[in-house]
Amino acid sequence: MKGLSAILRIARRELRRLSRNPIYLFTMVVAPLFCYYFFTSLMAEGLPAELPVGLVDNDRTTTSRSLSRNLDAFQMTDIVQTYPDVSAARKAVQRGEIYGFFYIPEGTTGKAQRQEQPTVSFYxxxxxxxxxxxxxxDMRTMSELASGAATQSVLLAKGATERQAMAYLQPVVIDTHPINNPWLNYNIYLSNTIIPGLLMLFICMVTVYSIGTEVKSGSARHWLSLARGSMARALAGKLAPHTLIFTLMGAIYVCYLYSWLHFPCHCGVPVMLVVMFLGVIAAQGMGVFMYAALPSLRLGLSFASLWGVISFSICGMSYPVMAMHPTLQGVSLLFPLRHYFLLYVNSALDGYPLLNAWPYVAGLLAFALLPAVVLRRLKNALLHVPYLP
Amino acid sequence: MRQKFADYWKQASADWNYIFRNELRNIFKDQGILIFFFLVPLAYPLLYSFIYTNEVVREVPVAVVDDSRSTTSREYLRNVDATPDVRIAAHCKDMDEAKATIRRRDTYGIIHVPDDFSKRLARGEQTQVSIYTDMSGLLYYKALLVANTEASLVMNARIKTALAGNTTAEQDRVTAYPIAYESVSLYNPQDGFATFLIPAVLVLIIQQTLLLGVGIAAGTAREGNRFRELMPVDRHYTGLLRIVLGKGAAYLLVYLPISVYVLGVVPHLFRLNQIGSPGQLALFAVPYLLACIFFAMSVSLVLRHRETCIMVIVFTSLPLLFISGVSWPGAAVPDFWKAVSCLFPSTPGINGFLKINNMGGTVQDLSFEWHALWTQAVVYFFLTCWGYRHAIVASRRRYIARYRRLRARHIASAQSRTMNGTLPDEAAAAGPQ
Known part of the structure; x- marks a missing residue:
């Protein structure tokens, strides 16, 4: 009972400290909300459409013109400019006006009719x-169609039906099913990991900062004395308000993404809330560990920023972990975001039960329990290591 | 008159020199600044390049459900397996079994060949191969799609030539592709991830570490100052231009070698694209560094504590990378965010560096970025000057007010002393603090 009241007293003290320093309001509420809005609005389009491309048509025949019209009609491409030659188009690429261009060399139609196999290129x-x-x-489909169009007209003229002609032109068709993200929506693909990653970065930094400022302002002894010298109680009281606020911020994120924007969430919102909560306490545990490992505010914060920023690359959301160096494949497990990412994929994206990915649940819990290992070291640091600017 | 000007000039250069050296001393004395000015720019690029060094994902494991079990279907699957992109890791008897391999994360996709595959092909009908891909990473999707498209094209060409009944190999070639095509990857021949992402990260690192280092220096200056002022009370810290240019020159001196390393040596070490001329790159780096330095100094004016700047600045790296138009195509960035992105030197910096370093452009090719950087450098220079002027004036006012207050108290206590005829007490004697 006494322990609980000590924890509550420290929690009240922490709430006062949080309300006094505006940096907490910024990193715990304002900046995360900004990030939620920023990434989801930046990629609101989902899949970029109408990307500018150029055309170099040296053939200038009806065939080449119909080719370019077809290309323009694709959803992704927008032919913004026609260039007289390849080097003019290349210069436009260098200036960043277009992302690429389609090149139809002179005599393409004639060669095709003479059966000399002309070559068209896309850069x-x-x-x-x-x-x-x-x-x-798009460019590739277009080129396939160009090749097919030449044959198709001949076949149709010979009396083949449309179906026969298609069966001749393209006997094997690939039918693609991107499971659970059929739109190839980049917003779903990236926001689902980047935003929690940023939230975890904030959590780590706030945890380190709130412990470090106790040393900086010389109130660490008072803090410990409130907990009657028990480091565990002192930490519990200090971090409980943070857990509450960050869980709330995480819940806002989960509701915003899955209930408001309707991102795929096959496991239901409650499961993602649990995953988010695990992520929050894992990041907090990591934060405590970081301060205990490098007991100075500056080094602890540098450690937190390094870990937080690297986790975006190493968690495998954009560049798969299996393509990395074997050492890094192991190292990636030291980042809470990697575990969160795998849990998100397992639960929200693929809709498997949470226990299917139990090793990662255990991983996040292990991060959350990290402080238990370093309690003694942390206490020592708080009492004996002076603040270094 | 001339004498006066000479004196002024002498004093100004002495002050400049003093401030410049003082700032350099601050940088090298402070471990926190050293981390961000040296350790991060030296180590981060290496770490990033190490993560992305394989550039592409190869041999993505997939499961196969071959309901056709025919020579043709096996030929097709062999073709798929032969591509560098995927590796057939499991042959499953039905879709449920294949799904289970995905669930265990043993595979990242399923290729399903229908039972009438070879029958339909023999009848001269069109048939379908279905691929199902795990969407946790778009590169898995890309690998599976590319591999299957390649394999189907090979097979289609073979079927077409077999049906055509040609006599020569040349005829076969033309039947397969009446119009051939080739795809050329400009400026990133292996379509790699590192070549695409690392240059942008390199440029961003320069801006972010400057922001952090300069912010820490400013926060420390405030914390070290008894009245939380940015500038110490010192006769050298009087001229506005001397302060701004003195500090700016110190940062520039530190960042010149760092830029050479980050923008020149790192791409070389990791064999990234490097086709720009060094002269053009150097020419471009000057406005970028100036813009970054004055931007960092402007931002540092509002930071009050050493550590707050780490918490405020680190997370911005990600949004800045995204609005610069590299990871997310610039053409798809909404106008509002595009306007916001113009406030940061990193946006024109990244695009300019890509155009010179990756695409071999010259400064003339990037007039927008060039002008944007110079504009930013000038605007942030004046903003810094204005901010410092504001800080100087405000701090002088506070000093004068404090002096007046103390003097008034001193006079009052002196009066009371003469009235009481007692000795001055300790507190009053302590004098102006």
Missing amino acids: MNYSYLVAASLLYR
Whole structure:
């Protein structure tokens, strides 16, 4: 009973501290809300449409013109400009006006009619990988169609039916089913991991900061004395208000994404709330560990920022972990965001029960329990390591 | 008159020199600044490049459900397996079994060949192969799609030529592709992830570490100052231009070698694209560094504590990377965010660097970025000057007010002393604090 009242007293003290320093309001509420809105509104389009491309048509025949009209009609591409030659188009690519161009050399139609197999080319600027990959699909389909169109007209003239002609042109068709994100929506693909990652970054930093400022302002002894010298109680009282606020922020995020924007959530909102809560306490545990490992405000915060920023790359959301160096595949498990990402994929995206991915639930819980390992070291640091600017 | 000007000039350069050296000393004395000015720019690029060094994802494991079990279907699957993108990791008897492999994360996709696959092909009808991909990463989707498209094209060409009954190989080639096509990857020949992302990160690192370092320096200056002022009371810290240019020159001196390393050496170390001319790159780096330095100094004016700047600035890296138009196509960035992105040197910086370093452009090719950076440099320079002027004037006012207050108290206590005829007490003697 005494322990509980001590925890409550420290929690009240922490709430006062949170309300006095505006940096807490910023990092706990304002900045996360900004991030929620920023990423979802930036990628509101889902899949970029009408990306600017160029055309170099040196053939200038009805066939080449119909080709370019077809290309323009694709959802992803928008032919904004026709260039007289390849180097003019390349310069436009360098200036960033277009992401790529389609090149129909002189005499293409004539060669096709003489059965000499002309070559058309498409050039894409892969320095902008996402845009170029999207365009590649359209350009490629277009070229396939161009090749087919030549044969198709002959076949139809010979009396083949449309079905026979298609069966001749394209005997095997690929029918693609992107499971659970059939629109290839980038908003769903990226926001689902980036936003929780940022929230976890804030949690780690706030945890480190709130412990470090006790040392900086010289109130660490008072804090510990309120807990009657028990580091566990002191931490529980201090971090409970944070857990409450961050869980609330996480809940706002989950509701905003899955209930308001209707991102796929096959496990139901409650399960994602649980996953989010696990993420919050894992990040808090990581934060305590970071301060205990490097007991100075500056180093602790640097550690938190390093870990937080690297986790976006190493969690495998954009570049798969299996393509990384084997060492990094192991290292990736040291980042709470990696576990959160796998749980999100398992539950919200694929709709499997949470226990199907139990190792990652255990992983997040392990992060949350990390402070237990470093309690003694942390207490020592709080009492004996002076603040270094 | 001339003498006066010479004196002024001498004093100004002495002050400038003093401030410049003082700022350099601050930088090298402070471990917090050293971390962000040296350790992060040196180590981060290496770490990032290490993560993305394989560039592409190869041999994505997939499950196969072959209901046709025919020579043709096996030929098709062999073709798929032969592509570099996917690897057939499981042959399953039905879709449920295949789904279970996805659920266990053993595979990232399913290829389903229908039972009438070879029958329909033999009858001269069109048939379908269905692929199902896990969407936790778009690269899995891309790998599966590319592999299957390649395999189907090979097979289609073979079927077409078989039906055509040609006599020569040349005829076969033309039948398969009356019009051939080729795809050329400009400026990123392996379509790699590192070549695309790392240059943007490199440029961003320069801006973010400057923001952090300069912010910490300003926060420390305030915390070290007894009255939370940005500038110490010192006769050298009087001229506005001397302060701004002195500090700016110190940051510039530190960042010149760092920029050479980050923008020149790192891409070389990891064999990223590097086709720009070094001269053009250097020419471009100057306005970028100036814009970043004065931007960082402007931002530092509002930071009150050492550590707050870390909490405020670190997270912005991600949004800044996204609105710069690299990871998310610039053409798809909403107008509002595009306008916001113009406030930050990183946006023209990243695009400009990509155009020179990756695409071999020259400064003439990027007139927008070039002008944007110079505009930002000038605007942030004046903003910094205005901010420092404001800070100087405000701090002087506070000093004068404090002096007046103390003097009034001193006079009052002196009067009371003469009235009481007692010795001055300790507190009054302590004098102006």
